Amino acid sequence: xxxxxxxxxxxxxxxxxxxxxxxxxxxxxxxxxxxxxxxxxxxxxxxxxxxxxxxxxxxxxxxxxxxxxxxxxxxxxxxxxxxxxxxxxxxxxxxxxxxxxxxx
Amino acid sequence: xxxxxxxxxxxxxxxxxxxxxxxxxxxxxxxxxxxxxxxxxxxxxxxxxxxxxxxxxxxxxxxxxxxxxxxxxxxxxxxxxxxxxxxxxxxxxxxxxxxxxxxxxxxxxxxxxxxxxxxxxxxxxxxxxxxxxxxxxxxxxxxxxx
Numbered sequence: 001x002x003x004x005x006x007x008x009x010x011x012x013x014x015x016x017x018x019x020x021x022x023x024x025x026x027x028x029x030x031x032x033x034x035x036x037x038x039x040x041x042x043x044x045x046x047x048x049x050x051x052x053x054x055x056x057x058x059x060x061x062x063x064x065x066x067x068x069x070x071x072x073x074x075x076x077x078x079x080x081x082x083x084x085x086x087x088x089x090x091x092x093x094x095x096x097x098x099x100x101x102x103x104x
Numbered sequence: 105x106x107x108x109x110x111x112x113x114x115x116x117x118x119x120x121x122x123x124x125x126x127x128x129x130x131x132x133x134x135x136x137x138x139x140x141x142x143x144x145x146x147x148x149x150x151x152x153x154x155x156x157x158x159x160x161x162x163x164x165x166x167x168x169x170x171x172x173x174x175x176x177x178x179x180x181x182x183x184x185x186x187x188x189x190x191x192x193x194x195x196x197x198x199x200x201x202x203x204x205x206x207x208x209x210x211x212x213x214x215x216x217x218x219x220x221x222x223x224x225x226x227x228x229x230x231x232x233x234x235x236x237x238x239x240x241x242x243x244x245x246x247x248x249x250x
Contacts, residue, residue: 004220009161012161045129050240084226
């Protein structure tokens, strides 16, 4: 499956369009990571635990979006957009959306 | 009284470690940016020039979560009273953005061109006693291989 965040797939031609597909996930961090993050908040620096968590969450959301596109019979998703929001304290929501198309 | 000592020691350790960390991070950013400077990257939607034939197209991303140290947080709360530039947070977001872009570039070292770079910033510590101590930056783009 081709994924791009531009309006086309370079080198290919779009032959069919199936509308918007999306994937989302809400993740909370576990206590161990939270304690580490608390320490890092004193010393400063990268919060590796959170970076990892958000990367995993994003992969999962992309997978969900891809599954949806596959069910529609698409073989590419163009114009993919990411958005992150914090819904409650200590959890963040990842939402990914794009347009499912068939390319040749 | 002990509370005050504790607070002061937190501020001092925050200052020392924060400074060391920031200096190291800037050094590493500079070194890695020099290494990847030859890669063509654009924020426009169309590739620069003609790219023929395209063999592979991929969505690439790089993300990072960086936290500010305790000293800067205290200084910032004072700044909020007087107004003005908050240098501590300026360097925080600057480092986060550059790191995210570098990670994106490092995830596709063989790409011919990286188009439509988008950056997104969010704070993930919001809501926790209303202290925004860390920032998350995500960079994403389309990598084109020829």
